[in-house]
Amino acid sequence: MLAARLLGPSSRIVKFNKHFHTARATFLPIVQFKLSDIGEGIAEVQVKEWYVKEGDTISQFDKVCEVQSDKAAVTISSRYDGVVRKLYHEIDGMARVGQALIDVEVEGDVPAEEQPKKEKAEAVQESPKSVPSSAAEVSNNNGKVLATPAVRRIAMENSVKLGDVRGSGKDGRVLKEDVLKFLGQVPSDHFSGSTNIRTTHSAPAPAAKSYEPLKEDVAVPIRGYTRAMIKTMTEALKIPHFGYNDEINVDALVKLRGEIKDFAKERNVKLSYMPFFIKAASLALLEFPSLNATTDDKLESVVHKASHNICLAMDTPGGLVVPNIKNCEQRSIFEIAHELSRLMEAGKRQQIGREDLLGGTFTLSNIGAIGGTYASPVIFPPQVAIGAIGKIERLPRFDKHDNVIAANVIKVSWCADHRVVDGATMARFSNRWKFYLEHPSAMLAQLK
Structure with a gap:
């Protein structure tokens, strides 16, 4: 008796928990959220990031996870309101x-085919307590309280x-955690009386790189973008490549970029040299549309494309990927720079979308970003041409008076x-x- 008195409300909470879990098994059914057909013949994907964990409350259209196919990164959204009870895959699974x-x-109610076999086998037959219909419309002074049905059920049961x-x-x-804290079952955060259990931890300092030799052989599965590039480059081997190299004095371009760099920064534009290279290519393609083209599978025709969807070969953590900037013939240099920045950030996060990977008509690769000069680029089929741009070098050259001068030179x-x-x-x-x-001033003559 003394022990029962000492336990007091705690024992009632335990009893509530037992009843709640029993009722939940019956009246809060489990749904299996399955991976739907993404299209493009994709049969499997790699899970790159989970946005939820077991016990989280989610609503329709909330992000569940980020997956990576051999064609693009895709964000999977929830189709249900409820509580996450199980994750079926590990990161990179x-x-x-x-x-x-x-x-x-x-x-x-949930159709039987959507319930896990375990849930269907172990469903408890206990009847629920009747719940007043008005309880689903709990409101505060500011209107209806935002909460999922699962959270409302927990609140009503208690x-x-x-x-x-x-x-x-x-x-x-x-959220569910808020209700449990109100009941005293989950402690609140320490700071400022916050009731949010999601604490923010300071980012760990980056670990020093280690270059120790491997102790044993390591098998690395080929997935994501790399799998797509294997298929593409295998097709590229069927193409007879014709190579052509040249060098360009970019003194005037270096000067122009220096003059408008601050102007671009005021407009939140990161202005590298690449947008100029892309725009110059688009202007040249207006005169040579046979290079802005694709071939069909049987090589019976060449389609000269109206849009200049210029691809950029990018080095990402997931491997080589080739997204494109749409309609470069209609974009200014600043607009191209903005799109380039967006694609580069998406590439770093391995979140380049499917639309950014489709429809390319011509490709440029900036090998100079790493440090090379000349290269032998491989055509990205079904396109018919590609260019690789080297780094800008300060080299001695002769001027028109045969004087040796220092010049900014790139190789292509x-x-x-x-x-x-x-x-x-x-x-x-x-x-x-x-x-x-x-x-570069000649580009101004082409503005519309």
Whole structure:
């Protein structure tokens, strides 16, 4: 008796927990949220990041996870309101279309085929207590309280008014943790009386790189972008490549960029040299549309593309990826720079979308960003041409008076599909591109 008195409310909480878990198994069914068909013939994806963990409350359209196929990164959103009960895959694990990603505990009836086999086998037959219909419409002075059905169920089972609970979710949404804290089952945060259990930890200092030799062989699975590039480059081997190299004096371009760099910064534009290279290529393609083209599978026709969707070969943590900037012929240099920055940031996070990878018509690769000069780029089929741009070097050159001067020079390496592009066309295109870079003011004449 003395022990029972000492326990007091705690024992009632234990009893509530026992009843709640029993009722939950019956009246809050489990749904398997499966990976839907993404399209493009994708059969499996790699899980790159989870946005939820077991026990989290989610709503429809909340982000569940980020997955990576061999074609693009895709964000998977929830179709249900409820509580996450199980994650089926680890980070970097492979998930196949039609397989379960997570289990979600939801409110309401669920078709039998969507319930996990374990839940169907172990469902408890106990009847629930009747719940007043008005309880689902709990409101505070500011209107209806934001909460998912699962959270409302917890509140109703414990006779808690949601209007009395401080919500820590988005827009004041009441989460499961908030209700449990109100009941005294979960401690509040230490600082400032906050009721949000998600604490923010300071980022750890980056670890020093280690270059110790491997102790044993390591098998690295080929996934993501690399798997797509294997298929593409295998097709590229069928193309007879024609190469053409040249060098360009970019003194005028260096001067122009220096003059407008601060102007671009005022407009939140990171202005590198690459947007100038892209725009010059687009202007040259207006004169040589046969290079802004693709071939069909049987090589029966070459399609000269109206849009200049210029691809950029990018080095990302997930491997080589080739997104494109759409309609460069219609964009200013600043607009191209903005798109370039967006794609580079997405590449760093391995979150380049499918639309950014489709529809490319011509490709440039900036090997100079790493430090090279000349290269032998490989055509990105079904395109017919690609260029690799080297780093800017300060080199001695002769001026028109035969005086030795210091000049800013870049090297470019072009490759074209020699089945449909002749060498003279490639050389003329390169000369026009070179002209725009050596006389960047000429680009102004092309503005509309």
